[in-house]
Every structure is written in C-alpha cells, then in structure tokens.
Amino acid sequence: MNLRRCLLFLLLVLSGGCALHQPQPIAPPLEEVPPSYGGMPDQEQIEPALAPWWRAFADPTLDALLSQALVANTDWRQALARLEQAEAVARAARAPLLPTLDLQGQGRREKSPGIFGEHTGTSSNLSLAAGYEIDLWQKIAGRARAADLDRQAAGGDAQALLLTLSARVADFYYLAAEQRSQLELIDAGIATFADTLELVENRYREGLVPALDVHQARLALDAARARRPQHEAGLAQAEHALAVLLGRYPGDLPAGPLILLPEVPRAFPAGLPSTLLTRRPDVQAALLRVQAADARLGAAIAERFPALNLLAGYGYAENSFAIGDISGTFWNLILNAAQPLFDGGRRRAEVERHEALFRERLAAYHGTVLGAFQEVEDALAANRADEERIVRLETQTATTAATLRLSLERYLAGLSDYLPVLSAQGNHFNSQSQLVSARRQLISDRITLARALGGQWMAGELDAQLSATDHRGSQLP
Template sequence: MASWEPDFWSSIRNRVRLQKDYAQEQAAEYASARLSLQAELASDYFTLRGLDAQADIYARSIRYYEDSLRVTRTRLQDQAASRLDVARAENQLYTTQAHLLDIQAQREVMEHAIAVLVNVAPSSFHIAADSHLNATRLAISPGLPSGLLERRPDIAMAERQMAQANRAIGIARAAFYPHVSFRMDGGFGDNGFNLANLANSMWTYGATVTLPVFEGGLRRAQLQQSWSAYRETRDHYRMTVLTAFRDVEDGLSRTQRLDSENTRLRAAVGAASQTQEITMNLYKGGLAAYLDVLIAQVSTLEARIQQVEVQTRYLQAQVGLVRACGGGWDASLLPAPNRLPSVGPLQYSGLHDARPAGDVPPPRTRGEEPEDNLTGPNLSALQAR
C-alpha cells in the first residue's frame, strides 16, 4: 500500500515548520535556564567573597580590640582608668567575636549553596577563603539596546513561540479547504502456492477528496482560537522585550550608583581608621576618655563592613547586568531550521545518541557519565577572577 497527500494548502509544511520553531524555542529555553544558573552561581560566589572580606575585617578588629583591652587593664592597674572602661572594652570585644561567628556560619551556608549549584555534595566541597574583592568595571557597548533583541535567550524563546502561533493559524486555515490524497493498494492471492503468478495479482488505485460541509462552526472557532493564541504570544513577546530593556537600565543604574557609593565609602573608611588611631593614641597619653575610643572603634568597624557590603552589591549588580545583556549568548547559536537533527526513514544506526543542535550540546554516549551540570565549568573562572 502506498499513499501520497499533496500539500496544496501548506498544512503539512506549516506543521513541519511549527515543530522546527518549537525545537528552536526549546534550545532558547535551555540557554535561558543555563544563563540563570550561571548568574546565580556568580552572585552566590561574590556573596561568599564578601563574607570572606567581612570575616577578615572582624578578625582584624578583634585583634585590635584585644590590644585595646590590654591597654585598658594596664591603665586600670595604674589607676589611670576606671572599671567602666574595662567593661566597655570587654563588651566591644565579645560582641565583635559573636559577629565573626555569625559571618562564618553565613559563609558555610553560602558554600553549601554553591556546592549544590555545581552538582557536588556540600560535605565534600570547599572554597578556600580569600578576603580580596576585585571590582573590575564592565565596558558597555554603546549599541547595546539595539542589539539586545538578539542577545537574550528569553526574547528568542518568546519570538519562537509567536512564530509557532503564526504557523498554527496557517494550519487552521487549511482545514477549510478540501483534503486530497492518492492511494494505491496491491497484492497477490491464490489458494495454493502460486502467489507469484501475475494473474493472481490484485491492484487498486484512486484518489479521495474530503471537504467539511457542516461542523457547527468548529473550523471557524479553531481559527479564531489560533488568532487569539497568536495575539497572546505577541503581547508576551512585547512584554519580554520591555522587561529586557528595563533589566538593562536597572543594571546600568545600579552599577553606576554603587560604584560611586563604593568610592565614597572607601574615603570614609580611611577617615574613620585615622580617627581611631588618633583617638587611641590620645587615650594612651591620658588626653581622651575611653568612650571616645569606643565611638571611634564602632564607627570604623561599621564603615569597613558597610564598604564591603556595598562592594559586594556592586559585584552582584555587575552579574545582573551581564545576565540582562544575555551573558554573551547570541541568536545565531540557535539551531538552524535546515540543520536540526533528523532521522531518515530507513535509518537504523546512530539512534541512541542525539546530535548537537546549535548551542545545545549532545548528551554523553552510553557508558559515560551524563553531562547534567550547567554551572561547573564557570566556578574556576570565577575563582581566577
């Protein structure tokens, strides 16, 4: 038996194109999920480094407060200070030690979160502490807004959804026209074993044409439904584009303001540290009260912690800006419609392993560990930075 259906009204072609658009949509969704995980990993990593910097500040402050406590106790023995000064120094020291323990607990929790993102058991994962925060400024291209439509995978995904809805309209329209097909049947029949005799052969062929006459408005309703679905995807595409532009503007605003704020706080830290040293020297010489020393120490610690927190937020804002710009992704990485992986009608080999499709890598071959980690290769790059 053989049959053939001519595609007069592009119904079959639209179905094929719809599936290709769907394949491209899935590739864009894969890129969007990967970008989201990578951005989350980078943000968590900079949070971890910010906690390292805070822990270093608390550790250095604790050493300074221990020296201050020794000085105060010595002055108490010399009857040059009161017991109140010693109690204030002890309170400052013990409170700072408690803050350090809290920061260390936060760091361990964040390290566990990173371990999950890189697909590693938290108990066997560790990142060495590093108190240096490198805030490298990003270079933003002037033509970014115009090229953003090709650099965001979520925009490409929304556009492919709109393309699928457009194909569905063509399929719904084709249902109004006659359905034509050609068919040919053949075979052999005999009561004995002489089946190959040409005289025993049977052959039939013909054409069928079907046309919907009355279906109670079903075809018209399906066409209207396809148009409504198209309008929905069009509005979703527009909202995705506007959201992308907003994300970029938010990222630019955050990075610029936080960079300026970080510069001001660095100057504030320098002034507070200088005040702390001068006040401590005056106290050792008996020219200042310990309350002045305590106020200077608290101000210095708060200024340093605030500066590190702002610098961490600045790095996280840079991550958000990179994510808003697509993270280096481009629409050219989508699988081309004429290069989508396909299987031939008589193909029996190579069916177990998928072919690569655009930016989507194929899974590992049988017997190898599957590649299910989308963030692992990026951790070493972050640590190098």
C-alpha cells in the same frame, strides 16, 4: 475517470497548491528603539565582547566551577532533555510531508456450508500499502514549521538558562568570597579589640581609668565575636548553594584555593539598545513562539478547506478452494477528497483560538522586550549608584580610621575618656564591613549587567555540549 486523467488531475493539484495564510510581520512593542541607555555617552556604547562575560574577572577557579556547572547542573540537564523533546516533536511534525508505506499481510482458513456440501478454503495475501496527504493548502507544512520554530525556541530557552546559570554560579562564588573577607575582617577586629582590652586593663590596674572602661572594652570585644557566627552561616549557605549548582550534594564543593573578595572589574560595555534584541536569547525565543503561533493559525485556517489523500496498494493474493487455487497480483490507486460541510463550528473555533493564541504570544514577546530593556537600565543604574557608594565609603573609612587613631591617642594621653575610642572603633569596623559588602554588591551588579546584556557565546556553548557530551542517562555524582 481513467488512471491517466487521475494522474493529470493530481499533477494540476500539486502544481496549484498555495497557502491560505501569509506570515504576519512582527514588530517590537514600540516603533523606535531608544538611541542610548539612560543618557550614557557614545564612547560607552561599544558592543560587548563575544567571549563569555566571566573571563573579565580573570579567575581560574571561577572558570573551573563554571565548566563543571555547564555539564553537571540539573537544571541544565533538564533543558537539554526539553530540547531533545522539541527536536523529536519537530521530526514527527515533518513526517506527514512524506508518504507512508506499510507492509500488510493476512492469512485465513475458513469452513462454511454450501449447496454442494461443506466448503473449506485457505486464503492469504501480502501487500504494500502507501498513503499520502496532498498538502494543497500548506496545512502540514504550517504545523511542521511551527514545530521547528518551537524547537528553535527551546534552544533559545537553553541558551537563556546557560546565561542565568553562569550568573548564579558567579554570584554565589563571590558571595562566599565576601563572607570569607568579612570573617577575615572580623578576626582582625577581634584582635584589635583584644589588644585594646588588654591596654585598658593595664591602665585600670595602674589606677589611671575607671572599671567602666574595662567593661566597655569587654563589651566591644564580645560584640565583635558575636558577629562571627552569622558570617560563618552565610559562608556555609553560599557554598551549599554553589555545590548544588554544580550538581553535587551540599558540602561536597570541590577543593580549591580560598578566594577572598577580588578587585571589582570595569563595567561591561552596554552597546547600542538596537542590538539588544539579537543578544538576548529569551527575546529571540519569545519571537520564535509568536512565529510558531502564526504558523499554527495558518494550519487551522487550512483545516477548513478540502483535504486530498492519495492511497495506493500493491500485493499478491492466493486462495485455495476445493475446485482449485486462485492466485495473482493486485493493485489499487485511490484519490480521496473530503470537504468539511458541517462540524458544529469546531474548525472555526479552532481558528479563533489560534488567533487569540497569536495575540497572547505577541503580547508576551512585547513584554519580554520591554523587560529586557528594563533589566539593562536597572543594572546600569545599580552599577552607577554602587560605584558612587564605594567612593563615599572609602572616604568614610579613611575618616573613621583617622578618628580612631586620634581618639586613642587622646585617651592614652589622658585627655579624654574611653567613650570616644569605643565609638570610633565601632564606626571604623562598621565602615570597613560596609565597604566589603558594597564591593561585593558592585560585583553582583556587574554580573547582573552581563546577564541583562545577553551575548552570543551561549549558542556556541550549546552546540559544543550537544555534540561533545553524552547527556542522555547522566547520573548525579
């Protein structure tokens, strides 16, 4: 076959190339998505805001802490490094779609015996060698597409980490605020118990009450003081965790105003369930990995069909002999075709492995989808339950306050002993503490709901940091 026929054959091959495997449609685990979350009325199903969720708290200190965490957090830097690796792998997978070109050179001097005596010669050549695998069955393109989908999935993982990181920072921030509020409540309670002890001691000295009342009043004061170390430790642990999330050593939290527990913001709108799949980056990443597995399955199928490689070389050679020098240019053009005939079932096994991998990725995607819906439903249920609990606790706190006031008035009037006062003080203190904890829990529920709903802000944040931050070689502060 002459060169013209070879080129004509290559043209026909390139124009007739086709894929042996068509991408499979990927559907959610159930045909119908629920029309609403947990019976929520339609007016509550407005779409969530596009801005970062924590802006609803209107807290500049929280904004500043999150800005630091989204730059210095070690988990975040690892996610960026993994994304760089995925990008490099994707570039490497695309490389075989283009020809290779190598510069080759060789120099040799040799001495050998001959009929007319010893022969000494020198030879050298310099050439360009090109190679190209004709992707007739879309094998290389399938691998490149799979690597690109993996890169996009790594981006989804990074966005999911941004969402989780923002929730963790806010959770520990408000946990520290709760511990400060509890300490403030304890200090107020200690002052109240101390005033009561002084009042009881005065009445004891006047002979109006027995010594038992004094001991009971001291016991209540000591019990209130004993609560303080536990919340001091809780505050320190929350601040340590927050510092580590900011990429700092524990105890190196940046100075700022001491925030007490704020008012609970309104619940975030959940939107329609049908839009959840597009707002959750982990769901999108799972879907991309299913598509990548499908692309690799197509490449594995293509491995069982003929491979065509085009090789070419062009160069200059020079040889020196005793009888004279020979030099000139040379070139070659080779079409190499290979059809697998027998490999012990290796290629077929690879196809079956990729089929099983596709089913695994598909099941993982379905599990991620169902898990996302469960997280939203759980968060909505927790929000509703804790909202109701706070209402009940507020009523209980008002009742315990009135009970304490009346019992103390009856005690001072000599109409009752000290035990009702002691009981009323303990109940009122406990109800106040439970109310503080419930408010912080409701804030945590709001944060959990925001994380479960996902959003679109993470993509913009990721792009901004990739373009504006030199995260390579960053050091711990």
